Amino acid sequence: MTTPDDARSENAATRAKAALKRDPWDLPDVSGLVVGVLGGTGDQGRGLAYRLARAGQKVIIGSRAAERARTAAGELGLGVEGAENAECARRSDVVIVAVPWEGHGLTLTALREELAGKLVIDCVNPLGFDRKGAFALKPEEGSAAEQAAALLPDSRVTAAFHHLSAVLLQDPAVERIDTDVMVLGEARADTDLVQALAARIPGMRGVFAGRLRNAHQVESLVANLISVNRRYKAHAGLRLTDV
Ligand SMILES: NC(=O)c1ccc[n+]([C@@H]2O[C@H](COP(=O)([O-])OP(=O)(O)OC[C@H]3O[C@@H](n4cnc5c(N)ncnc54)[C@H](OP(=O)(O)O)[C@@H]3O)[C@@H](O)[C@H]2O)c1
Numbered sequence: 001m002t003t004p005d006d007a008r009s010e011n012a013a014t015r016a017k018a019a020l021k022r023d024p025w026d027l028p029d030v031s032g033l034v035v036g037v038l039g040g041t042g043d044q045g046r047g048l049a050y051r052l053a054r055a056g057q058k059v060i061i062g063s064r065a066a067e068r069a070r071t072a073a074g075e076l077g078l079g080v081e082g083a084e085n086a087e088c089a090r091r092s093d094v095v096i097v098a099v100p101w102e103g104h105g106l107t108l109t110a111l112r113e114e115l116a117g118k119l120v121i122d123c124v125n126p127l128g129f130d131r132k133g134a135f136a137l138k139p140e141e142g143s144a145a146e147q148a149a150a151l152l153p154d155s156r157v158t159a160a161f162h163h164l165s166a167v168l169l170q171d172p173a174v175e176r177i178d179t180d181v182m183v184l185g186e187a188r189a190d191t192d193l194v195q196a197l198a199a200r201i202p203g204m205r206g207v208f209a210g211r212l213r214n215a216h217q218v219e220s221l222v223a224n225l226i227s228v229n230r231r232y233k234a235h236a237g238l239r240l241t242d243v
Helices: 004-020 043-054 066-076 085-091 101-110 144-151 166-170 188-199 212-232
Strands: 034-038 058-063 081-084 094-097 119-122 127-130 133-136 156-159 179-185 204-208
Touching: 034 043, 034 085, 043 058, 043 066, 043 166, 058 066, 058 085, 066 081, 081 085, 085 101, 094 101, 094 188, 101 144, 119 144, 119 188, 127 212, 133 212, 144 156, 144 212, 156 188, 156 212, 179 188, 179 212, 188 204
Parallel strands: 034 058, 034 094, 058 081, 094 119, 119 156, 179 204
Antiparallel strands: 127 133, 156 179
């Protein structure tokens, strides 16, 4: 027989459970974080740096050569600074990896110390190209993001920003980038932070899309987007429906 006391404690337990269930769109304030972009002199890195700085974020562009980084930063304005990759990593809270797949492993291996304790966002798409177009490469670790996690045991590695058009990101006439960003990672606090960063850019939404073991599909999908862009002369992005 259920007593009034039993019912009361059951209600309290239900309320406590509901309080624990967080709203997935309740994201942290990331406006005070410094964002570094390794390979920030390239199209993707420069585009992300521009969009984040335009949204008010403090951004440091990284390069293998400090001078190239400073030149790129000067061209962007908006308070963006340039530094050699190691200094960029050291001075940033969040570090976006935007180097080509070919330089991914060596770049991260060299920066293990500077990236320790940092939130790393990998946006690298391991792709090959032949006369049939783009195709996905399969890294030994499973994906570029998993390679990053293996090489950076003391960092919090996430993956995001794979499906953005660098052309749209860099075009100052484009006010909004209407797209979803699939965010992958192992810890909710980290993926929430990356989602919040994506949401700083008008039109953009970060959506949690699983653990790093599922990063390969996300990275590979870019080969399909390149095919779409070639056929339709577009800068296609992604929208996830019903979320
Ligand atoms: N382009 C896009 O639309 C797009 C979209 C989504 C994701 N991505 C991903 O973002 C990454 C960068 O793309 P991107 O088009 O910007 O590439 P990128 O212009 O070829 O390279 C970016 C920068 O990386 C540095 N770099 C070049 N080779 C390197 C190496 N071997 N080791 C270390 N650093 C090297 C260069 O900067 P410094 O010479 O100044 O060091 C270069 O400016 C790629 O992994 C790509 O898959 C690109």
